[in-house]
Amino acid sequence: MIDTGSLGLTEAQLADAVGAAARAPSLHNTQPWLFRPTPDGIELHADRDRQLPVADPSGRELRIACGAALLNLRLALVGHGVRPLVTLLPDPARPDLVAVVRRGGSRPPTPEQRRLLEAVPRRRTNRRPFTDALVPTPARHALRRAALDEGAWLDLVTDPVQRVELGAMARRAHERQMADPEFVAELERWTGHGEERPDGVPAAAGGPLPRPNATWVLRDYSGGTARAADDVEAEPLIAVLSVHADGPREEVRAGQAMQRVLLTATTHGLAVSFLSQLVECPDVRESMRRLISGTRPPQVVLRIGQGWPVPGTPRRPLGDLLLPPPDGPTDTGLPGSAPLHVEDGPDPGSTNHHT
Numbered sequence: 001m002i003d004t005g006s007l008g009l010t011e012a013q014l015a016d017a018v019g020a021a022a023r024a025p026s027l028h029n030t031q032p033w034l035f036r037p038t039p040d041g042i043e044l045h046a047d048r049d050r051q052l053p054v055a056d057p058s059g060r061e062l063r064i065a066c067g068a069a070l071l072n073l074r075l076a077l078v079g080h081g082v083r084p085l086v087t088l089l090p091d092p093a094r095p096d097l098v099a100v101v102r103r104g105g106s107r108p109p110t111p112e113q114r115r116l117l118e119a120v121p122r123r124r125t126n127r128r129p130f131t132d133a134l135v136p137t138p139a140r141h142a143l144r145r146a147a148l149d150e151g152a153w154l155d156l157v158t159d160p161v162q163r164v165e166l167g168a169m170a171r172r173a174h175e176r177q178m179a180d181p182e183f184v185a186e187l188e189r190w191t192g193h194g195e196e197r198p199d200g201v202p203a204a205a206g207g208p209l210p211r212p213n214a215t216w217v218l219r220d221y222s223g224g225t226a227r228a229a230d231d232v233e234a235e236p237l238i239a240v241l242s243v244h245a246d247g248p249r250e251e252v253r254a255g256q257a258m259q260r261v262l263l264t265a266t267t268h269g270l271a272v273s274f275l276s277q278l279v280e281c282p283d284v285r286e287s288m289r290r291l292i293s294g295t296r297p298p299q300v301v302l303r304i305g306q307g308w309p310v311p312g313t314p315r316r317p318l319g320d321l322l323l324p325p326p327d328g329p330t331d332t333g334l335p336g337s338a339p340l341h342v343e344d345g346p347d348p349g350s351t352n353h354h355t
């Protein structure tokens with residue numbers, strides 16, 4: 001049985017909330033998160049065993065994924081009438097304890113929170129070609145507002161000169177990554193397989209690849225089976241999400257903002273994929289920072305447009321995502337294998353965030 005503690009949820013509600021959190025996107029679908037229900041609430045931990053050492057040596061993208069899971073968790077709790085109180089990175093001695101979420105009273109969801117929550121299971125990364133239809137202005141405003149609501153910025157790259165430069169930077173970064181045998185080996189370990197795994201990106205979720213002379217490169221998730229596409233959209237909306245600074249707290253903030261942007265895109269019927277080459281190569285990322293925001297470090301680059309439906313990606317069973325409560329192993333009551341490991345530590349500190 002899960003101890004639902006002071007969150008005041010039924011076991012089914014808690015399972016639903018963790019399930020919503022686990023629907024978040026993550027680099028190569030590593031799903032690098034663990035959850036621990038405690039008498040006080042629920043802890044979200046980064047799962048270091050699922051960090052990608054070549055693509056993400058600092059764990060920046062791992063913390064962005066955890067931030068995305070945190071936003072989903074907050075929305076799911078609001079959906080169950082719980083006002084979440086979130087403390088980010090409460091214990092310097094335990095840097096993988098990303099957040100603690102406690103009950104901050106009761107509150108029904110707003111219509112917007114309800115819309116975002118309903119988008120959680122519908123959101124997908126869409127690597128297929130988009131149509132040439134432009135993203136309408138109201139949707140552009142909504143995407144920027146979504147980032148601002150979470151303390152981040154979303155720069156829409158519309159200047160033609162900047163777009164040409166950014167496209168060239170993405171190509172440079174992409175070619176460098178694909179010439180690195182370790183990067184390619186890591187990509188192959190996590191992508192392009194069949195449907196049998198509960199993690200990674202199956203080949204079915206990959207798209208056709210743009211022709212070599214196309215403006216925007218896309219990473220191959222098909223395991224080498226992708227056809228070259230002639231129907232890739234000419235002018236996708238390119239959006240760069242940035243936050244005040246680098247560092248773990250800002251990266252978790254960026255992850256929450258990214259997820260709010262992605263869910264908002266879903267509510268507007270938009271398709272989104274990523275151009276992470278631009279933020280994974282440090283020198284390219286620095287050039288992009290100077291090109292786009294001037295000061296704020298870019299965290300996520302998105303390709304946004306109008307697309308067709310794509311299949312979803314798998315998720316690990318909930319039972320594999322739960323750490324036992326602080327006082328020792330327990331039956332989680334959820335399907336999946338045994339909890340992964342136990343950690344001890346003092347109760348985390350004060351509140352710093354409301355949904």
Ligand SMILES: Cc1cc2nc3c(=O)[nH]c(=O)nc-3n(C[C@H](O)[C@H](O)[C@H](O)COP(=O)(O)O)c2cc1C
Pocket residue numbers: 023024025026027028029061062064065068123124125126127200201219221273274275276277312313
């Ligand atoms: C920080 C981050 C970086 C990502 N970078 C890329 C990328 O460069 N290219 C891409 O196609 N997908 C990228 N993804 C998307 C993941 O592959 C995707 O979220 C995962 O496979 C799960 O699929 P879903 O988003 O459809 O649920 C990224 C996701 C995150 C969170």
